[in-house]
Structure formats: structure tokens, C-alpha cells
Amino acid sequence: MSEKRWGVGELAAATGLTVRTLHHYDEIGLVSPSERTHAGHRRYTEADIRRLYRVRALRSIGLSLYTIAATLAEGDREALRSVLVDQLAHLDAQARRMNDLRAQVQHLLERMNTVADPGEVLTILETMQMIESYYTPEQLEYLAKRREELGEDAIKEVEQAWPQLISAMKEHQAAGTPVDDPDVQALTARWFELVEAFTGGDSGVHESLGKVWEEQGDKLNQQFDTGLSPELMAYVGRANEVRTQAGG
Amino acid sequence: MSEKRWGVGELAAATGLTVRTLHHYDEIGLVSPSERTHAGHRRYTEADIRRLYRVRALRSIGLSLYTIAATLAEGDREALRSVLVDQLAHLDAQARRMNDLRAQVQHLLERMNTVADPGEVLTILETMQMIESYYTPEQLEYLAKRREELGEDAIKEVEQAWPQLISAMKEHQAAGTPVDDPDVQALTARWFELVEAFTGGDSGVHESLGKVWEEQGDKLNQQFDTGLSPELMAYVGRANEVRTQAGG
DNA sequence: ACTTGCACCTGACGCGACGTGAGGTCTTAG
DNA sequence: CTAAGACCTCACGTCGCGTCAGGTGCAAGT
Structure with a gap:
């Protein structure tokens, strides 16, 4: 029934991740397979895969692996909310920075049109x-x-x-x-x-x-x-x- | 007259950069001092410093050191214009990504308010x-x-x-x-x-x-x-x- | 002459999230 | 018996520096 286990390649293909990524998550202890075959091959259980999905969800909104690990370790609602709030502020700041830079670049391009000598630019x-x-x-x-x-x-x-x-x-x-x-x-x-x-x-x-x-x-x-x-x-x-x- | 040379620390203090940064720029050949003292100390000329300012200006709009090196090597007007145009598009894309992520996070936060069980989140x-x-x-x-x-x-x-x-x-x-x-x-x-x-x-x-x-x-x-x-x-x-x- | 202190030097590891091999092991099909 | 996959474990490269660690050159104070 629920005894099905997944190999890395299989899981990678199913999730669209690379094998290396799964190896990495295992290395840093973020998502480790619950079992190994006697040959040392990783065998992921359903619970492992659920954890993986959570990790990917949190990654998709831009959190670092470290933050994700901490958040999942806490596991409570407030912890999650607070990282989300932080991330919101962070993304806001980033977006503003990008817009500011964009404005500068555009400004510079406009200026370039009014200047003759390339050295002057x-x-x-x-x-x-x-x-x-x-x-x-x-x-x-x-x-x-x-x-x-x-x-x-x-x-x-x-x-x-x-x-x-x-x-x-x-x-x-x-x-x-x-x-x-x-x-x-x-x-x-x-x-x-x-x-x-x-x-x-x-x-x-x-x-x-x-x-x-x-x-x-x-x-x-x-x-x-x-x-x-x-x-x-x-x-x-x-x-x-x-x-x-x-x-x- | 124009014989004044600058040491790294002096230049770092004047520009607000760190000594390590100047070392780094020297290492990768981006901004190297024209001279050295017999003790091996870096001595920057005015021309070096002008180059440094150009580098910092291009950095301030988010270009990579590699791109900056290439652009300054080309040195012509069109090269500069094209990297600026590219950068404009790049920053646009980045800004959009940030906004999308922001929207997702906010969405998620709102959803959290309507759900009771923390596990469900x-x-x-x-x-x-x-x-x-x-x-x-x-x-x-x-x-x-x-x-x-x-x-x-x-x-x-x-x-x-x-x-x-x-x-x-x-x-x-x-x-x-x-x-x-x-x-x-x-x-x-x-x-x-x-x-x-x-x-x-x-x-x-x-x-x-x-x-x-x-x-x-x-x-x-x-x-x-x-x-x-x-x-x-x-x-x-x-x-x-x-x-x-x-x-x- | 000796020490202290300062500015400088080179070299090398660290970060973050993996990509990209290299070289070896296990299993299965032919 | 062998060839092909799928898997394994190192281990280095990325980018822009920060941050030690350990050594040199030079001037002032003891």
C-alpha cells in the first residue's frame, strides 16, 4: 500500500529537481531519505517527499535553505508567519532597489543621447x-x-x-x-x-x-x-x- | 604637481571601499595600481583612480565585475549602451520577479488567517x-x-x-x-x-x-x-x- | 639596539545553492 | 561475461568580497 519508496532519480524526475539538489538537501540535513538500500542508495518515503514539497514551497517564495530548515524545525504557526512577514519586507526592499537601479540606468541612457564624446560618457x-x-x-x-x-x-x-x-x-x-x-x-x-x-x-x-x-x-x-x-x-x-x- | 600617488589604505578611506576590495580588483586585473614601491606596496596614480571610479559607477548600477571589465576593455560608446540596455531589461525582469514573489507571500499570509490548524498551513x-x-x-x-x-x-x-x-x-x-x-x-x-x-x-x-x-x-x-x-x-x-x- | 605600532603584503578559507565532472559500486539484461 | 544504467562519494568551481593568519618594511619611542 503505502510501502512504495522512491529512488533519487525517480524523485528528481517527478519533482523537476536535479539529483544533485536532492543530494545537497541530504548533505545539509534538510531533506534526508528515511532509508537506504544495502547498496547505500537513497530510498525516500512519502513523509520525506511531503517534507520535500514543503521545502520547495518555501524556496519558491525566496527563503534560504537555512531559514527553511529553521522554520520547519520550529514547526509552529507563528514561526512561519514571522518569516513570511520578514520575507515580505525583504522582497519589498529588493523590489524598490531594483526600481531605483532601473531608474538610474534609464537616466544614464537618456544622458548618453545628449553627449557627443564617448569619453565624456x-x-x-x-x-x-x-x-x-x-x-x-x-x-x-x-x-x-x-x-x-x-x-x-x-x-x-x-x-x-x-x-x-x-x-x-x-x-x-x-x-x-x-x-x-x-x-x-x-x-x-x-x-x-x-x-x-x-x-x-x-x-x-x-x-x-x-x-x-x-x-x-x-x-x-x-x-x-x-x-x-x-x-x-x-x-x-x-x-x-x-x-x-x-x-x- | 600630478606626482601624487595613493596607498591602498588611503584610497580605501577616500572612496569608502575596503582594502580587500581594492586587492580583489587588483587580483582579477580590473583595477591595478600602475606602480609599486620597492617594498611591494601598491601606489595608485590618478589614472588608476579614474578607472576605479568608472568601475564603481558601473557596479552601482548592478553590473558584474566581469561585465565591467569587458565594457571598459571595449571602451566605445555602443558597447556601453548595449550593456546598459541589457541591464535595463535584466532589472525589469528582476523587479517583476520580486513583485510576483511579494504577491505570493502576501497571499499566503492572508490564507494563514483563515486556517486553524498549524499543520494545515x-x-x-x-x-x-x-x-x-x-x-x-x-x-x-x-x-x-x-x-x-x-x-x-x-x-x-x-x-x-x-x-x-x-x-x-x-x-x-x-x-x-x-x-x-x-x-x-x-x-x-x-x-x-x-x-x-x-x-x-x-x-x-x-x-x-x-x-x-x-x-x-x-x-x-x-x-x-x-x-x-x-x-x-x-x-x-x-x-x-x-x-x-x-x-x- | 630593541621594541612597539602601523600600514602593508600574500595566501587561503568561508559563504549559498547548487552544477559539473571524476572515478568507483551495484544491479539487471543480453 | 559483459555492457548499460542508476546510483554512490568526493571535490572543485561559481561571485564578490569578509575575515583571519602569518610575515615584512619603516618610523618613533625607550
């Missing part, structure tokens, strides 16, 4: 990385903490606010609006508000950005047509002087 | 996998091909159509509507239309599903309250007999 890459690495590890750690404190939503809001702020500021600068104009002053206040909200008032971050700007600003300006120009930065700087003198 | 897992593995590799390959032919949108449409179809059919069955009722016949036609659209008329797939149904139908019915009951399957079967006799 690579220079863009260099510069991208340089800006990132001008943050020291401590600063990066600090920023990461801020990110947690503020929460994802707040960060996204800030990131979406920036382009609008920049373009508004650009228009004023292009139109020659004086820096003590109320609109400009409001925008400037908002500008530094965002910067401080994001950096937490860490002046080291500002200095780093200033440093990279001195060295790379012109290049950046040439290549990133939608970004910040040195003129704009100077304009904002003058506006901020007026602002701080007025306010302080 | 694991049985759900078993059954999920069993259904999948009742498809032979050839069948799976075939289904994958169909998926491509039909396109993602069509598949999604079908998947969304199923629950509605099932619940409508369920109501008729519960109400005792005769199987030759025009509404029921229309629903049945749609039912098998969807099945065939999805499987491409591969009867092997039907047989597999029939087989798993005989063995697991009752269990499935107990655990998946929103799904298909044997009674409903029988009802649809009878409706289909009427349909095929009427049409053929």
Missing part, C-alpha cells in the same frame, strides 16, 4: 561616483540614521520637492530677480530648510559638497543640463546672506 | 508545490512560451477574469440553475475559452490537473474556501457536456 560615470564618495563613512552613517528617523515618505517628499524648487529658483535667476525679492527669499528659506531637514544640519556634509563643487562644478554643469549651475549656486548663496542677515 | 504549502510539479518540464516550457506569445497583459487579464467567473458560476450552482441555462452556458464557454487560451489546448495539462484534482480535490476544498469545490467542478463538467453536444 565615462566621465559622467566618474563624476557620479565622486560625488557619492565625497561623503565620509561617518557622514553616510549619519544620513542613513536621518533617513530612518524621518521615514521613507518624508524622504521621498523631499526628493520630489527638489526639482521644482530648483527650476523655480532658476527662473528667478534667469529673469534677474533681485535676491531680496520676497518670492526668492521664500524659496531660499525652503531651500535651506530642505537641506537641513535632510542633513540634520551637519555642516561637514555641506563642506564636502562645497569642495566637490569647486572642483567639479563646471564639468557637472556642462553635462547635467537640468541640474545646478555655479551661477545658480552663487545666486542662492547671495539670497541666503540676505536671509540670514534679515532673520538674525 | 504546511499542507497548503505542499499542495501548492504539488500542483506545480504535476506539470512536466515540457509542459512548463510550453506554458512559458504561451506566456510570451500572449504577452503579460493578456495573462493578467485572464488571471483577473478567473475569480469573477468562478464566483458567478458558484452562484448559479448554489441556486440550482440548470446546466443548459443560457447564462450558465455562456459562462461555461468563457470558462473553457480561458482554459484553452491559457494552456493552448494542451490536453496533457488538463490531464495533470485532473489527476491532481482526484487526489487532492477534497483537501483543497477544505482549505481554499474561495476556490473550486468538487461540486462546482462537476457542475461545470455537466454544463460542458451540454455545451459540446449542442455545439458539435
Whole structure:
């Protein structure tokens, strides 16, 4: 009746796994056959196969073999729920990462169309990385903490606010609006508000950005047509002087 | 002037990488220092560092070190563009996979709330996998091909159509509507239309599903309250007999 | 002169989930 | 008696480094 036993090859063919995979699961003790023939051949019972199916189910949602082993060892409902919840968060994070990367790659491809010299394309890459690495590890750690404190939503809001702020500021600068104009002053206040909200008032971050700007600003300006120009930065700087003198 | 050279530790601190990483890049010939001191210490030139920045930029968008090496070796614009395009597709696929997995996990969590016995939760897992593995590799390959032919949108449409179809059919069955009722016949036609659209008329797939149904139908019915009951399957079967006799 | 300390070196194992042989054993059919 | 399968056990390769372990070169302090 239920005495039927399965060999590895047979089981592999039935489940679509490879023999090596079953060997591996046996090696690490995740799914071991209950019996062996006198020749040492693996003989899987129905119970073994049920365990195998559970393992595959948990694998199919992306859990590691280690986690699966632990979960099946616990065997209770809450253990399973908690790994599923963790996995949900993990997959969320992964999906977001992928989307972010995707956006970067697409951005880069679009930029490539507007640049003539092939060498410049690579220079863009260099510069991208340089800006990132001008943050020291401590600063990066600090920023990461801020990110947690503020929460994802707040960060996204800030990131979406920036382009609008920049373009508004650009228009004023292009139109020659004086820096003590109320609109400009409001925008400037908002500008530094965002910067401080994001950096937490860490002046080291500002200095780093200033440093990279001195060295790379012109290049950046040439290549990133939608970004910040040195003129704009100077304009904002003058506006901020007026602002701080007025306010302080 | 430009005679400054950098040691590994110095460079590591400046870029935020580890010394080991720089060693690794040197080992595989990806970024090697142009010089060494007489003591064998690595001395990186500016050109080396520019190469390093390019490497990190390409890494930051998820390329493998091997791909980066190949791309930088080619050095031309089209090579870069093509790897970026490939990477875009790759990231797309990854993101979709993550989202699919996420959906599955969430689905599973929801199901867990409606089931009492912890053992049953694991049985759900078993059954999920069993259904999948009742498809032979050839069948799976075939289904994958169909998926491509039909396109993602069509598949999604079908998947969304199923629950509605099932619940409508369920109501008729519960109400005792005769199987030759025009509404029921229309629903049945749609039912098998969807099945065939999805499987491409591969009867092997039907047989597999029939087989798993005989063995697991009752269990499935107990655990998946929103799904298909044997009674409903029988009802649809009878409706289909009427349909095929009427049409053929 | 000796020690301490630091930055650096090479070499080698470890991870995760198997793929891919290599080389030997057991069983069955011809 | 042999050839063909199906099975066995090592054991190395993958990828991008982390993490020791053990040794060298050089400058400052004792």
C-alpha cells in the first residue's frame, strides 16, 4: 500500500529537481531519505517527499535553505508567519532597489543621447561616483540614521520637492530677480530648510559638497543640463546672506 | 604637481571601499595600481583612480565585475549602451520577479488567517508545490512560451477574469440553475475559452490537473474556501457536456 | 639596539545553492 | 561475461568580497 519508496532519480524526475539538489538537501540535513538500500542508495518515503514539497514551497517564495530548515524545525504557526512577514519586507526592499537601479540606468541612457564624446560618457560615470564618495563613512552613517528617523515618505517628499524648487529658483535667476525679492527669499528659506531637514544640519556634509563643487562644478554643469549651475549656486548663496542677515 | 600617488589604505578611506576590495580588483586585473614601491606596496596614480571610479559607477548600477571589465576593455560608446540596455531589461525582469514573489507571500499570509490548524498551513504549502510539479518540464516550457506569445497583459487579464467567473458560476450552482441555462452556458464557454487560451489546448495539462484534482480535490476544498469545490467542478463538467453536444 | 605600532603584503578559507565532472559500486539484461 | 544504467562519494568551481593568519618594511619611542 503505502510501502512504495522512491529512488533519487525517480524523485528528481517527478519533482523537476536535479539529483544533485536532492543530494545537497541530504548533505545539509534538510531533506534526508528515511532509508537506504544495502547498496547505500537513497530510498525516500512519502513523509520525506511531503517534507520535500514543503521545502520547495518555501524556496519558491525566496527563503534560504537555512531559514527553511529553521522554520520547519520550529514547526509552529507563528514561526512561519514571522518569516513570511520578514520575507515580505525583504522582497519589498529588493523590489524598490531594483526600481531605483532601473531608474538610474534609464537616466544614464537618456544622458548618453545628449553627449557627443564617448569619453565624456565615462566621465559622467566618474563624476557620479565622486560625488557619492565625497561623503565620509561617518557622514553616510549619519544620513542613513536621518533617513530612518524621518521615514521613507518624508524622504521621498523631499526628493520630489527638489526639482521644482530648483527650476523655480532658476527662473528667478534667469529673469534677474533681485535676491531680496520676497518670492526668492521664500524659496531660499525652503531651500535651506530642505537641506537641513535632510542633513540634520551637519555642516561637514555641506563642506564636502562645497569642495566637490569647486572642483567639479563646471564639468557637472556642462553635462547635467537640468541640474545646478555655479551661477545658480552663487545666486542662492547671495539670497541666503540676505536671509540670514534679515532673520538674525 | 600630478606626482601624487595613493596607498591602498588611503584610497580605501577616500572612496569608502575596503582594502580587500581594492586587492580583489587588483587580483582579477580590473583595477591595478600602475606602480609599486620597492617594498611591494601598491601606489595608485590618478589614472588608476579614474578607472576605479568608472568601475564603481558601473557596479552601482548592478553590473558584474566581469561585465565591467569587458565594457571598459571595449571602451566605445555602443558597447556601453548595449550593456546598459541589457541591464535595463535584466532589472525589469528582476523587479517583476520580486513583485510576483511579494504577491505570493502576501497571499499566503492572508490564507494563514483563515486556517486553524498549524499543520494545515504546511499542507497548503505542499499542495501548492504539488500542483506545480504535476506539470512536466515540457509542459512548463510550453506554458512559458504561451506566456510570451500572449504577452503579460493578456495573462493578467485572464488571471483577473478567473475569480469573477468562478464566483458567478458558484452562484448559479448554489441556486440550482440548470446546466443548459443560457447564462450558465455562456459562462461555461468563457470558462473553457480561458482554459484553452491559457494552456493552448494542451490536453496533457488538463490531464495533470485532473489527476491532481482526484487526489487532492477534497483537501483543497477544505482549505481554499474561495476556490473550486468538487461540486462546482462537476457542475461545470455537466454544463460542458451540454455545451459540446449542442455545439458539435 | 630593541621594541612597539602601523600600514602593508600574500595566501587561503568561508559563504549559498547548487552544477559539473571524476572515478568507483551495484544491479539487471543480453 | 559483459555492457548499460542508476546510483554512490568526493571535490572543485561559481561571485564578490569578509575575515583571519602569518610575515615584512619603516618610523618613533625607550
